[in-house]
Amino acid sequence: xQQVMQIPQYQHVQEGEDxxxxxxxxxxxxxxxxYKQRPGGHPVFLIQLVKSGEVKKQKRLTFQFGEAKKxxxxxxxxxxxxxxxxxxxxxxxxxNRLAFGKGNQVVVIP
Amino acid sequence: EPEVTQTPSHQVTQMGQEVIxxxxxxxxxxxxxxxxxxxxxxxxxxxxxxxxxxxEKSEIFDDQFSVERPDGSNFTLKIRSTKLEDSAMYFCASRxxxxxxxxxxxxxxxxxxx
Numbered sequence: 359x360q361q362v363m364q365i366p367q368y369q370h371v372q373e374g375e376d377x378x379x380x381x382x383x384x385x386x387x388x389x390x391x392x393y394k395q396r397p398g399g400h401p402v403f404l405i406q407l408v409k410s411g412e413v414k415k416q417k418r419l420t421f422q423f424g425e426a427k428k429x430x431x432x433x434x435x436x437x438x439x440x441x442x443x444x445x446x447x448x449x450x451x452x453x454n455r456l457a458f459g460k461g462n463q464v465v466v467i468p
Numbered sequence: 469e470p471e472v473t474q475t476p477s478h479q480v481t482q483m484g485q486e487v488i489x490x491x492x493x494x495x496x497x498x499x500x501x502x503x504x505x506x507x508x509x510x511x512x513x514x515x516x517x518x519x520x521x522x523x524e525k526s527e528i529f530d531d532q533f534s535v536e537r538p539d540g541s542n543f544t545l546k547i548r549s550t551k552l553e554d555s556a557m558y559f560c561a562s563r564x565x566x567x568x569x570x571x572x573x574x575x576x577x578x579x580x581x582x
Contacts, residue, residue: 391570400559401511403570446511448571454499454516454523456561456571461510 362390362447364459371437372467378433379462381447389450390430392421393458396443401458404432404445442466470494472574474560480580481550489545489577491560500543501561501571502535504528511559517543550581 363382371377381390389408393401405414407423407430414421420433434441444461451457473492481487493500502514515525515535522535532548543562547554557578561571 395511400573400576401561401571402573406570452524454518455513455526456501456516457513458503458511 362459364462368463370465376435379445380431382429386427387449391448393446394443439466472572474574474577478578483581484549487547489558491543493562497562497564499563502545503559505557552581555581
């Protein structure tokens with residue numbers, strides 16, 4: 359099945375700093391979604407990227423889809439304690455399968 | 469705001485017992501999913517359901533698992549004979565149409581098999 363690899367798996371980020379998390383595929387993706395799961399919570403949809411080279415912004419979050427549609431990144435600026443959680447990328451493939459990467463667990467250091 | 473609801477929030481069961489996890493998807497949604505997340509690990513796809521039948525299932529979803537949409541609102545996951553390794557958080561999700569739209573997740577059921 360289609361796999362997406364996320365790097366890094368863990369990040370410790372000082373409050374106020376920026377960080378980036380990456381999602382990579384060996385095959386071309388039709389689209390990619392990003393979800394955030396707070397500790398003890400459930401995955402919550404953040405964004406969907408569809409077009410080659412697409413960039414979308416949500417306040418301090420910037421999402422990019424690579425030109426070859428094989429990778430994506432999420433960049434967060436001026437990290438806040440509310441950014442703590444695990445960020446997953448997810449892809450649709452097959453008949454009706456939404457598959458998640460292993461996630462990037464982010465710890466924010468006050 | 470509409471949401472996916474799951475019951476119970478926590479279930480403890482003895483190994484070998486059957487459990488049924490219940491979900492009420494968002495009312496106008498057409499695609500339904502079950503996922504499993506072992507503590508601290510990835511969100512693993514189990515099964516998807518559309519038009520009253522399974523559309524995809526993973527290798528985890530073996531004969532001891534089944535899903536049902538018995539009455540047009542509930543969506544259930546049954547585990548026939550639970551094993552210790554079935555202990556996990558089980559999430560139900562739904563989405564409203566094709567075109568790879570976002571999935572809305574319930575709060576999850578934490579299943580503990582003892």
